[in-house]
Amino acid sequence: MRQVTTILGELLKIFPRYEFEKLEKQHQSNRYTKYYTGWQQLVTLLFAQIGGHDSLRGIETSLGMHSQKWYHLGLKDIKRSTLSDAMKNRPYEIYEGLFYKLLDKCRSVTPHHRFRFKSPLFSMDATVIDLCLSAFPWATFRQRKGAIKLHYLYDHSGSLPAFMVMTDAKRHDVRVAKSEERLDFHLLPDSIISVDRAYLDFEWLYSLEQRGVWFVTRSKKNIQYRIAGQHKPIRNKQVSRDEKIELIIEESRKKYPKALRLVCYTDPQTGKVYEFLTNNMKLAASTIADIYKSRWQIELFFKWLKQNLKIKSFLGTSRNAVLSQIWAAMCYYLLLAYIKFQTKYHGSLQVLTRMIASVVMEQRLLIDILSFNERSIKKARDPVPQLALF
Known part of the structure; x- marks a missing residue:
């Protein structure tokens, strides 16, 4: 009989764990670690993203309620002090590296953009995330305001962020475009970019x-x-x-x-x-106009991220903690995109996000919930009998 894991466990199977362990060794992220590894931190951040938890105490309490289901997640224990130390000290680069590993996996299943020409189509823009200057003194933007700026290269094939870099909010957009060699790697000859x-x-x-x-x-x-x-x-x-x-x-x-x-x-x-x-x-003048008009998709992408991912309230105040949480949130976005394209799911990412959040710790197969809608998902229950309260 096939063992049914939780939805969170099903999601974790999509992550390239072997590649993640290589990133951990590369950055020595588990050095001086007793038990709370980078993988356990990833599980915790993914759970917080799905459930919308924005405090260390909330994460500890919510995960603790499901401790009997940890055996398949790789978790051993979770304390808010341990998570706080990990967010501060474990390098965010391991989650940045995981983002690009997942991006390669997504590209294998994403559809082409809607235009007739075959050239890859990109848009580039930046968005600002406001921060409290007293809590995040390293993110100085103005005299009484803190912020960081997220720069994106948006791939219209699959609506994916092909490239992302975070800078202080004072950094001008074009300076980032001129200085980033990784951007040149994505913009191959015959590519089209709208800015x-x-x-x-x-x-x-x-x-x-x-x-x-x-x-x-x-x-x-x-x-x-x-x-x-x-x-x-x-x-x-x-x-x-x-x-x-x-x-x-x-x-x-x-x-x-x-x-x-x-x-x-x-x-x-x-x-x-x-x-x-x-x-x-070569292209028709109306096509040139349509290419620039399609740049609006990146604005909708920014709006979706801020409304559906936890990138406006943070689990730590250090720069490393903020970047770790943002990269983990972007990994979750790629996870949703991969599920949508791989399974040919016809609903929106927003509906998919809500359905996963509703049953994240229930013992079901991921493929089963894709046939649900927002009404039928309320009827989903854990098939494992629970003890009644007397």
């Missing part, structure tokens, strides 16, 4: 051009240029201009000496006129 005007740096854009990467961004009003000629005859009534341009300011021209393409597009719903800059001379 907003915060990334309009001609030196960086020309580095993309030299690597064979296409970009689409918004133009600024103060850009001075001359028209080098019409790109193609205009066939779309929403497109008012489609021209080749050359920069005329000497400093800008040194940074980007080649011709650019300027597309003026009128939104049919709002009537607002947008000007886009790109180095792609």
